[in-house]
Amino acid sequence: MEIIKLTTPLTAEKVANLKTGDKVLISGVIYTGRDAAHKRMVEQVAKGEKLPFEMEGQIIYYVGPTPTKPGYAFGSGGPTTSYRMDAYTPPLLDLGLKGMIGKGKREPAVIESMKKNGAVYFGAIGGAAALIGKCVKKAEIVAFEDLDSEAVRRLEVEDFPVTVIIDTKGNNLYEIGPAAYLKTV
């Protein structure tokens, strides 16, 4: 299967071309954020405060990495389960967030908001954390340092391997994949 090379930031066109099941290698800047950081960002949105980074065209990676070992750019960092971010996601999509990387199912409300705003949900391999950590060339904390592994980090990544799980039309690999496989047995 062809592998698509994608560079951040994302645009409506780049995102519209991605289809559920596509294998993608992401390069460029992405941001990390998980439970606690999402809670704070959505509170900032509600209060009209400035967010740690401009959402427009960005990708958030749901990850809480291990501490970085000396001599490395980043720790082990595979995706965390995305549904815990569901409640906080639509307001960020409304601000122009174009991509999310995680693992696991999303709520219908998130999928509707993705369709409305033209965003994609990528899956990284859950548990392949040492492998994924190697794609991160540079990492720095940009907000909520007190949250430790949950702080918001700016990552420079090279060929970060992901699969499109939900595309801008709302097609869902968690439904399509197993159904297609079951037809072959």
Next chain:
Amino acid sequence: MRDITVEKITDSVKKLCMDATRFIGDDVLSSLKVAQEGEKWPIAKDILADLITNYEIAASENLPMCQDTGMVYCEVEIGQEVHIVGGTLEKAINDGVALGYTEGYLRKSVVSDPIERINTKNNTPAVITYKIVEGENLKITVAPKGFGSENMSQLKMLKPSDGLEGVKEFVLKVVKEAGPNPCPPIVVGVGIGGTFDRVALLAKQAAIRNVDSFNSKPYYEKLERELLESVNALGIGPQGFGGKTTALKVNIEIFPTHIAGLPVAVNINCHAARHKSVVL
């Protein structure tokens, strides 16, 4: 009587935490390799290959295999002839966890209070179970448990009339509802019998048992094989993208129960089914 010092225990637990999070067991690795060869669904085959590579990198570079280095479940078997000297066993274990997680660059994922949620910053306390056995040895097992899979676990007090069919149905329901969330391929730990609390413990013990082991009772060994086949017929596959390999193994542990009850618990473990033991 045999003396064992708390320093020795702390040191051992520290090493177990580091080793368990870096080196996957040969049982899981071989099982992944067999599954990878047997997968015909291309995306599933690729994912399994990546997981194998991940485990090889983690082991060769001393890196945590997964960023969720878990909450430590620790099982202690204390010979009744053992005398712990220099402090308490519980503190010795927690000191070992704290050292292992800080010095080993492991993620600290434990909060001190489930509602207040303040990180304890050293991954303590561990969840510890103690068993008093014969002899003068101390066996410690450390199983760091990730919560992507822990969160997908369920318990149900079935009626005796639900019987074997009820148990099978419940196991399949839990795996189905978990879907892609616990990072399949998973290890399914099933506890049957006992009481409300005991059945959860049985499921945990099943979830951290080697994937190349079987229940010693032929009846349950057969049920383990049968359930694995049913689970893998669901088609969820690695990461939930479809495929044969939804689970590497179904492990069952049982205990006698009450005339009025049939407790069943399913503790899901992910492919990072980590556990290391030492006998002191």
